[in-house]
Amino acid sequence: MNSAFRMRRLSATVRDFGAHARQRWYLYLPVFAIWGFAYTRLFIDPTPRVPLLFNWTPSLPCRVALLQYGPTALKRGDYVVFAFDGEAQARYPGLRGQPFFKIVRGLPGDRVSVEGRAVAINGEIVGQAKAHAYDRQALEPIDATVIPPGHYYVQGTSPDSFDSRYRSSGLVRADQVLGTVIPLF
Known part of the structure; x- marks a missing residue:
């Protein structure tokens, strides 16, 4: 041929x-x-006319939500999107600025305690910290603390969610929060 x-x-x-x-x-x-x-992992439409958020991870039960940009007084149970800025940036440099989609579980003044790998807020267990990440690197649970002003404890619904349960992710500062979220489906 x-x-x-x-x-x-x-x-x-x-x-x-x-x-x-x-x-x-x-x-x-x-x-x-x-x-x-x-x-x-997470896509945010940058046009302010239709601020849709698409969540492609099992970290939260909804897949599509509306994003309300800007600062707001957060309450326990609010869904938020924030830019990652934890200690894990050294190990995972691609996470810097990566938008994460989580639920606010702890507010300023709440007490975070850890017994073994069980993490509790004000005495109520909110999750178990895994020992290792998917890449087999060790994960340490967050240190027991009182959440300082301007910080929040955030967590996903999946046991595999990378969130405030871990020292390398840590608490989220208010200036990291991009906005609150209204789940659609």
Whole structure:
């Protein structure tokens, strides 16, 4: 086979597939949409007109939410998006500024205590700290403390969530919070 014949054959194959995909676009659109977001952990639409947030991790039960930008007085149970700025930046430099989507579990003045690997806020156990991350690096639970002013204890609903249970993630400062979230579905 000469190269001109192979090029014509390849061109015909691509043209036939294009015609097939145009006729069955409804099958390919969801596949390409899922593929397009497959490696995106969290995507925030930067246009202020439609501040949608897409959560592709099991850290929280909702997948799509509205993001309300700006500072606000946070309450226990609020969903927030914040820019990561913990000690783990040395081990995971790609996390710097990465938006995280969590629930506020502890407010300034609350007491965080740790017994073994069980983390509690004001005496109520809120989760267990894992011993190792997915990459097998050791994870230390957060130190027992009273949450200082301007800081929050945040946590995901998944036992694998990287959140305030761990010393390397730590408490979230108020200036790290990008906004609050209203879950849609």
